[in-house]
Amino acid sequence: MSRSCRNCRRVLSLWGSPFDASSPEIGRLVSQTDSTVRQHFGHAGRRLIQFAVDRRAEWDGWRRRYEEERNRFEEMARRVNSPYAGRMATHFAAISTTAWIAHQALPFDWEYSDPIEPLWESLVEEAGEADRSQEALRHVMEWAWSNQDSFFDQASPLGRQPNNGWAGRWDKSGSNPSTDDGEWEWIGFVPSRLTEILESANFESVAITRTWFDQGWLSTNDTNRRTRKARIGRERSLMNLIAIKRSAVRSVMK
Numbered sequence: 001m002s003r004s005c006r007n008c009r010r011v012l013s014l015w016g017s018p019f020d021a022s023s024p025e026i027g028r029l030v031s032q033t034d035s036t037v038r039q040h041f042g043h044a045g046r047r048l049i050q051f052a053v054d055r056r057a058e059w060d061g062w063r064r065r066y067e068e069e070r071n072r073f074e075e076m077a078r079r080v081n082s083p084y085a086g087r088m089a090t091h092f093a094a095i096s097t098t099a100w101i102a103h104q105a106l107p108f109d110w111e112y113s114d115p116i117e118p119l120w121e122s123l124v125e126e127a128g129e130a131d132r133s134q135e136a137l138r139h140v141m142e143w144a145w146s147n148q149d150s151f152f153d154q155a156s157p158l159g160r161q162p163n164n165g166w167a168g169r170w171d172k173s174g175s176n177p178s179t180d181d182g183e184w185e186w187i188g189f190v191p192s193r194l195t196e197i198l199e200s201a202n203f204e205s206v207a208i209t210r211t212w213f214d215q216g217w218l219s220t221n222d223t224n225r226r227t228r229k230a231r232i233g234r235e236r237s238l239m240n241l242i243a244i245k246r247s248a249v250r251s252v253m254k
Contacts, residue, residue: 044106047105047106048101048102048105048106051101051104051105052101052105062097062101065097065100066093066094066097067093069092069093069096069097070089070090070092070093071089072093073085073086073088073089073093073096073116074086074089076120080124082124082131083131084131085123085124088123092116092123095116096114096115096116099112099114099115100112132203133208133211133212133215134252135203136198136201136203136208137212137244137248137249137252138252138253139197139198139201139203140189140194140197140198140244141187141244141249141252141253143197144167144170144187147167148170148172149162150162150166150167150168151166151167151168151169151170151172151187152166152168152169152170152232152233153169153170153171154169154171155171155172165190165193166190166232166233167189167190167193168187168188168189168190168193168194168232168241168242169187169188169230169231169232169241170187170188171184171185172184172187184246185219185245185246186219186228186243186244186245186246187243187246188219188228188230188241188242188243188244189241189242189243190232190239190241191227191240191241209226209242210226212226212242212244212248213226215248216245216248217244217245217248218242218243218244218245218248219243219244219245220243226242227240227241227242227243228240228241228242228243229241230243
């Protein structure tokens, strides 16, 4: 998935390369595909919208199909015991129903087939990782609230550094961070300390931070990196921190 789509909320994203190999030929194919898509896009969307507008009498039937698809995906999620995939059933149903309508509206050279089923195992796996990433964030923040003195706060620069070093930086300005009081924007963890906190609770730190990044939960100085540079304590040089946005914390803890 391209960097420009990382924070997109209108697609179901999958990690990994869509191609089976890496070679000069594949590179040329990727470049050609990218160039073609940039030159030709949006045409089918207009035709699909016009098709829908002209067939208002069929809308009730489309709604029923959407409900049937949603129920089907919810049942599939129950079979694999994936509550998060169940919550995604509305999105899966929207995609499959739209694909079905598109095959009526547009002159495709292939017959309709469910676009979700071939990807189901991958989607369920990533849905599970996303669900686990929320658990990981709750665990990390519970640790942070219990160890507030382990974080450097610029508002209190003379604070005493813990014997085992700073866990990170948290400019909470004397507020109670477990509530909506105060103005802090992010909480930054020293990567090695965050890894320790996560892995002590059996979370895979690399997978978790990658998921946080893909979900737009991390505050960064550079859109291509997962870290944020900031100064901690009396250190003269900037440190790379894993900085979690307050908005992400609020969305998970509410």
